[in-house]
Amino acid sequence: MITKNIIDSYKSWFDDYVNQFIQQYPDLSENIEIKANHCKKVSSEIIALAQSLNLNNEEVMLTEIIGLFHDIGRFRQFAKYQTFSDSKSQNHAELGVEVLKENNILNDLSMENQEIIYNSILNHSTAKIPPEKNERIVFFSKLIRDADKLDIWRLITEYYMVKEQKPARLSAKQAGKAGPAGGENKALELELPDNDEISDNVLESIINKQVVMKESMKTLNDFKLLQIAWLFDLNFDYSIKRLHEKKYLDKIFNTLPENHKVNKVKEIVNEYLENHIETFTY
Numbered sequence: 001m002i003t004k005n006i007i008d009s010y011k012s013w014f015d016d017y018v019n020q021f022i023q024q025y026p027d028l029s030e031n032i033e034i035k036a037n038h039c040k041k042v043s044s045e046i047i048a049l050a051q052s053l054n055l056n057n058e059e060v061m062l063t064e065i066i067g068l069f070h071d072i073g074r075f076r077q078f079a080k081y082q083t084f085s086d087s088k089s090q091n092h093a094e095l096g097v098e099v100l101k102e103n104n105i106l107n108d109l110s111m112e113n114q115e116i117i118y119n120s121i122l123n124h125s126t127a128k129i130p131p132e133k134n135e136r137i138v139f140f141s142k143l144i145r146d147a148d149k150l151d152i153w154r155l156i157t158e159y160y161m162v163k164e165q166k167p168a169r170l171s172a173k174q175a176g177k178a179g180p181a182g183g184e185n186k187a188l189e190l191e192l193p194d195n196d197e198i199s200d201n202v203l204e205s206i207i208n209k210q211v212v213m214k215e216s217m218k219t220l221n222d223f224k225l226l227q228i229a230w231l232f233d234l235n236f237d238y239s240i241k242r243l244h245e246k247k248y249l250d251k252i253f254n255t256l257p258e259n260h261k262v263n264k265v266k267e268i269v270n271e272y273l274e275n276h277i278e279t280f281t282y
Contacts, residue, residue, distance in 0.1 A: 002061040006108060013105060014039070014068055021075045028078060031187050035074045035084075038151055043067030046147035052238040062113060066120045066144050069105075072096040078187070085190045086125075087214065093122050112136075120144045127213060142235040149230045150239060153248035156227060159188055160255045194220040196257045205229060206265050209272065224252050231269060240276050249273075 018036045022029045046067040050060045073095030074084065081089035097118050100106055106114045116137055123129050123141035125148070132138050163184065184194075202222045205212045211233045212226035228249055234240050243249065249269060256262045 002058055002065070002109065002113065004061075007061055007064060010065060010068060010105065013103075014072070017072070017099075017103075018075060021079055025079050028082065031078055031084075031185070032075060034155070034188075035071055035078070038155055039068055039071050041151040041154065042070060042144075042147050045150045046143055049143055049147055049236060049238055053236070062116065063140065063143055063147075065106075066117055066140060067147055069096065069100060069117065070121050070124050070144050070148060072099050072121075082187070083191065084187050088191075093125050096121050116140050124148055127211060145233065146235050146239040149234065150242055150246075153227065153230075153243065153246070153252075156188065157248050157251040159185060160224075161251060164255055189220050190217075190223060192217060192220045192223050196259075197221060198225065198257075198259075198261045202226065203261050203264070206268055209268065221256060224256060225265060228252055228265065228269060231272060237276070240273070244273060244277060 014036075018032065021032050025032070043064050044067070046063040047060055050063040055063070071092065073090075073092040076095050076099060077086075077089050077092045078084060083089050084092070086092055100118070100121075106117060109117070115134075117140075119132070119134075119137045120140045121144075123137075124144045129138055129141050129145075132141075197219045198221050199216060199218050201216045202212050202225050205216065206225060206229050209232045210229070212222070212229045214226070217223050217226060231240075231243065231249065234243070253262070253266060
């Protein structure tokens, strides 16, 4: 059985674990703190999503654990490789499961809950959820995938907005969002070149209402369109409603060039949202 004491112990271990990296790698502390905050925000997002689906208290606490630990591998990844790009380093989800098992973190949970957490972490960043007979693993994987996207949209739109302002001087809080120099944060941009180019295969995926494969990205604009195309992979009405209310996609569009490719994407996205929002009960 999952208890509040178990949750509190996980939160305490998480903070201690992150602080080890901050102390050991002070030059990398900004992006480490960004990821730590992201994990906590995702934990809050997934709780709200779970409650919207009327899950019981045990299931809600299970989602909270998945949210907190879904990116636990990012800290080891960034400390070792100074990148958040899995293709240039290691798969951060696999690293995360490795970290949890090495530290015996989940040993006080049932084997069933351990398997749900491990597999949900492994599935949270894949292009699609792998074939799985266990319906609970699929369900919780869908929950973390939605919650993760919602907070990444928050994080990257805050970053893009501050970057677009390009002020001479930023507050410490704004600089933390934008990057070490109060402007670009190449780690958040996956070191992609920032130009006006948009790849045809990225556009084609969106026209077909499909997620964009990471391998297709060549520019920062491709990455932004990949983030927009996550819309097509949301699993719950709550998630689409929250995305719409927060206007995350509008904020990303505002940072893209005005051309026929971007206009085509806007048409597809707006039509998709309109078709889904009609079904909402407010």
